[in-house]
Amino acid sequence: xxxxxxxxxNHRGAERMLVQFPFDxxxxxxxxxxxxxxxxxxxxxxxxxxxxxxxxDLKRVFAGVALIEVxxxxxxxxxxxxxxxxxxxxxxxxxxGNSLIDESQESIVLTQIMKFTRWMEQKRYSASxxxxxxxxxxxxxRFHRGTAVEKISNQDVVRFNNEYILENHYSxxxxxxxxxxxxxxxxxxxxxELNIEKIDRPRxxxxxxxxxxxxxxxAILKAPKNIKHQAMLSLIYSCGLRxxxxxxxxxSDVDSRRNLLIIRNSKGFKDRVAPLSDKxxxxxxxxxxxxxxxxxxxxxxxxxxxxxxxxxQNVFKHALKAARIVKPATLHWLRHSYATxxxxxxxxxxxxxxxxxxxxxxxTEIYTHVTNKSLQKITSPFDLLDx
Numbered sequence: 001x002x003x004x005x006x007x008x009x010n011h012r013g014a015e016r017m018l019v020q021f022p023f024d025x026x027x028x029x030x031x032x033x034x035x036x037x038x039x040x041x042x043x044x045x046x047x048x049x050x051x052x053x054x055x056x057d058l059k060r061v062f063a064g065v066a067l068i069e070v071x072x073x074x075x076x077x078x079x080x081x082x083x084x085x086x087x088x089x090x091x092x093x094x095x096x097g098n099s100l101i102d103e104s105q106e107s108i109v110l111t112q113i114m115k116f117t118r119w120m121e122q123k124r125y126s127a128s129x130x131x132x133x134x135x136x137x138x139x140x141x142r143f144h145r146g147t148a149v150e151k152i153s154n155q156d157v158v159r160f161n162n163e164y165i166l167e168n169h170y171s172x173x174x175x176x177x178x179x180x181x182x183x184x185x186x187x188x189x190x191x192x193e194l195n196i197e198k199i200d201r202p203r204x205x206x207x208x209x210x211x212x213x214x215x216x217x218x219a220i221l222k223a224p225k226n227i228k229h230q231a232m233l234s235l236i237y238s239c240g241l242r243x244x245x246x247x248x249x250x251x252s253d254v255d256s257r258r259n260l261l262i263i264r265n266s267k268g269f270k271d272r273v274a275p276l277s278d279k280x281x282x283x284x285x286x287x288x289x290x291x292x293x294x295x296x297x298x299x300x301x302x303x304x305x306x307x308x309x310x311x312x313q314n315v316f317k318h319a320l321k322a323a324r325i326v327k328p329a330t331l332h333w334l335r336h337s338y339a340t341x342x343x344x345x346x347x348x349x350x351x352x353x354x355x356x357x358x359x360x361x362x363x364t365e366i367y368t369h370v371t372n373k374s375l376q377k378i379t380s381p382f383d384l385l386d387x
Contacts, residue, residue, distance in 0.1 A: 002024065002027060002065065002066040002067070003021070003066055003067045003068075003069055004019055004027065004062065004066050004067070004068055004069070005018075005019075005020045005021070005069050006019060006020075006058075006068060006069070008050055009043070009047065011040065011043075011047060014049075015049075016047040016048065016050055017048050017049070017054070018043055018047050019031055019045065019047060019048055020045050021066070025306055026065060027062075027065070027066060028308075029308050030061045030062055030065055031048075031061070032310055032311070033057075033061045033308075033309075033310050034054065034058060034061055035048075035049075035054070035057055036048055036049045036054065063134065064117060064130060064131040064134035064135055064138075065131065109141050109149060112149055112185075112189055112190075113134055113137055113138065116133075116184075116185050116188070116189050117130060117134055119188055119189065120133065124269060126267070128244070132177055132181070133177070133180070133184065134181075136177055136181040136182070137182070137185055139164070140160055140178060140181075140182060143160050143164050144156055144160070149190065150190060150192070157179070157182060160178075161175065165178065209336035209339075209366060210327075210329070210332075210333045211333070211337050211340045212325075212333055212334070212337045214341060216323070216327075217237055217337055217341075219323035219324075220316075220319045220320060220334075221234050221237065222323075223318070223319040223320075223322035223323045224315065224319055224322075227283075227290055228290070228291055229319070230283070231284055231286075231298075232246065232298055232307070232312060233315065233316060234280060234283055235249075235261075235284070236331060236335065237335075237338050238276070238277060238279075238280045238338070239261050239263075239274035239275075239276065239355075240274060240335050240338040240342075240355055241274070241335065242266070242267065242332070242335060243309060243331050244266075244309075245263050245266050246298070246312075247306055247307055247308075247309065247312065248264070248296075248306070249261075249263075249297040249298070250295065250296060251288070251297050253297065254276070254284060254297070256281050256285075259275060259277070259278070260273045260274070260275060260276055261273065261274045261275075261276045266357050267357060272354065272357045274355050275355070313331065316329075316330075316331050336367075339352055339356055339364070339367045340367050342355075343368065349361065349365065349367075349368070352364050
């Protein structure tokens with residue numbers, strides 16, 4: 001696993017910590033998520049506030065991505081945090097009957113999680129799935145500190161579900177993710193079958209996709225004054241892209257001769273194409289002439305560095321504010337809106353499925369429930385009443 005090194009330093013009269021690591025796009029994307037993180041040209045390193053809150057933030061964003069080392073501290077934690085067993089998680093109150101885990105047991109847990117991480121990497125699980133599963137395991141083993149990994153039983157999973165997930169009102173999605181990660185970990189790493197099927201899973205939620213009107217989308221896409229910001233948001237909507245897909249695009253993925261955008265290695269490790277309109281191509285050309293990206297279609301502050309997820313979120317947030325839209329919209333709403341608007345324009349559902357990269361047509365069919373075109377044809381029986 002990758003490693004970052006923290007070193008305290010006094011920078012311009014302020015107590016800071018250098019966050020040192022070799023150039024790595026994934027680590028750069030993580031450090032950008034830390035509150036107060038700044039790059040110093042003189043130190044040639046990122047630095048952050050030297051505080052316990054920042055330490056917690058570092059653990060959270062680098063969980064499952066990199067190990068944190070602090071020279072002079074054996075466990076990689078500050079002296080007050082040696083009992084905080086696993087990095088990347090919030091501290092939990094001591095529970096009756098749970099003694100603090102000793103260093104040898106901590107080492108076993110970390111080794112097992114790292115082994116699980118390597119297995120998932122070899123199986124080409126996505127980075128987001130690896131992080132989700134390893135984070136879930138850290139929380140789970142932290143809850144059961146004092147219990148050896150190999151002695152965990154179905155009943156322990158049930159207790160974690162009742163006393164941690166349900167008590168803290170975590171989402172149904174998170175609950176399912178934890179169960180999936182535990183099941184996979186024990187099957188592949190411990191070679192032990194926990195009978196997860198006997199554990200009651202939450203009832204699946206069936207929520208309608210959130211959709212913006214064409215007028216709202218237009219206002220959002222017009223809001224940015226920066227051509228780069230406008231091009232990013234416009235491309236997400238005009239091709240129905242996921243956030244991660246847009247950030248991984250390269251200039252060579254734009255096939256202007258055939259009016260196609262090639263989306264490589266998307267969810268499920270599938271390549272697909274999406275139609276590019278002449279209007280979108282013209283906007284991308286204007287953007288390219290100004291910024292001339294070298295590696296990625298949309299690059300960050302430094303050449304060759306991909307644009308960060310957090311920065312993209314901020315661009316969308318500012319666009320919402322400028323467009324005076326108060327709905328709790330997210331970037332993914334643009335993808336939902338694109339699919340719904342295609343359906344309203346009469347595009348066949350099968351084509352929409354291919355463009356969005358859905359494995360099952362059932363996933364795409366959910367948009368039929370939110371399209372206005374069919375609903376507006378329905379006459380309410382209230383209108384037929386003589387009142």
